Amino acid sequence: MYTIVQFSPTGNTAYLAGMLSEYLDVDRVNALEHTIPSKLKESEHLIILFAIHAFNAPKTVKRFVKGLPSDRFTKISLIAVGCNDKWLNCAASNEIRKILEKKAYQIVVDEIIAMPLTLIMSFPEEMISNLLMDARKRINKISIDIKNSIVSKKKLPFKSLLVNRVGRIEPFAARFFGLELYAKKSCIKCGLCVRECPESNIHMKDNGKIKFGFKCMMCMRCIYNCPTKSIIPRISKFIPIKNGYSIERYISGGAEND
Ligand SMILES: Cc1cc2nc3c(=O)[nH]c(=O)nc-3n(C[C@H](O)[C@H](O)[C@H](O)COP(=O)(O)O)c2cc1C
Ligand code: SF4
Numbered sequence: 001m002y003t004i005v006q007f008s009p010t011g012n013t014a015y016l017a018g019m020l021s022e023y024l025d026v027d028r029v030n031a032l033e034h035t036i037p038s039k040l041k042e043s044e045h046l047i048i049l050f051a052i053h054a055f056n057a058p059k060t061v062k063r064f065v066k067g068l069p070s071d072r073f074t075k076i077s078l079i080a081v082g083c084n085d086k087w088l089n090c091a092a093s094n095e096i097r098k099i100l101e102k103k104a105y106q107i108v109v110d111e112i113i114a115m116p117l118t119l120i121m122s123f124p125e126e127m128i129s130n131l132l133m134d135a136r137k138r139i140n141k142i143s144i145d146i147k148n149s150i151v152s153k154k155k156l157p158f159k160s161l162l163v164n165r166v167g168r169i170e171p172f173a174a175r176f177f178g179l180e181l182y183a184k185k186s187c188i189k190c191g192l193c194v195r196e197c198p199e200s201n202i203h204m205k206d207n208g209k210i211k212f213g214f215k216c217m218m219c220m221r222c223i224y225n226c227p228t229k230s231i232i233p234r235i236s237k238f239i240p241i242k243n244g245y246s247i248e249r250y251i252s253g254g255a256e257n258d
């Protein structure tokens with residue numbers, strides 16, 4: 001009845017997608033970057049959750065939506081996950097929504113949920129626990145809306161559309177961030193970063209050296225997930241959070257002990 005697909009470079013969206021799957025009694029959540037849209041099985045309602053990048057859906061999500069056949073689902077819901085749910089992010093799903101409407105899909109839920117910020121700086125502990133509590137309530141409410149096909153009533157102020165337009169420059173700038181990345185000597189050549197980069201931007205040379213290409217989306221996944229913390233940018237050292245980001249730390253309360 002429901003199909004859930006999530007795009008979550010650093011874990012927040014995957015955490016919410018897991019929660020939603022419990023409320024909707026769905027046993028499987030598909031990682032968007034490993035899913036070929038044309039191979040998804042027919043179902044009544046497709047739910048796409050994605051992390052917001054520069055007030056937009058990331059390019060991996062746009063590509064997925066473009067590749068979605070027009071006759072596979074009856075309804076589609078969109079849940080954009082940012083670090084706030086205010087006007088700045090209001091137009092985040094606008095572009096993919098238009099693509100889906102052109103394919104004659106009916107959009108049911110179109111909502112934004114706030115979760116902790118995953119780059120530059122960590123939010124304070126108290127703010128994070130409040131965000132997580134609110135996010136749980138929002139996911140519960142959204143699951144009820146999805147079950148009852150209650151269409152979201154979303155206002156789209158002009159200023160939201162404006163920042164959304166400006167944000168479309170970011171994917172180009174992000175490519176240069178990728179060129180700055182390198183793996184230190186502590187790299188154990190495990191290949192995790194190569195397998196998990198959503199844009200297939202990382203390669204391992206025959207000698208085991210890690211090489212970054214020009215397709216980066218600045219998602220932070222390789223930096224935070226590397227088991228030896230070997231990946232760092234040469235110049236923009238302020239962009240990744242200093243001690244990394246892990247939603248599991250906050251769920252388990254481990255950050256308090258750091
Ligand atoms: C490159 C980049 C751009 C981002 N841009 C935004 C943004 O425009 N608005 C926002 O609220 N959060 C933004 N964020 C923060 C994340 O989208 C947000 O923390 C989200 O919860 C991360 O989800 P994930 O852990 O599933 O990747 C950005 C993060 C990255 C890495
Ligand atoms: S994830 Fe880290 S340790 Fe593993 S290959 Fe990549 S850089 Fe090396």
Ligand code: SF4
Pocket residue numbers: 178181196197198199200201202212215216217218219220221222223
């Ligand atoms: S190279 Fe790293 S930061 Fe860039 S898209 Fe791939 S995983 Fe994300």
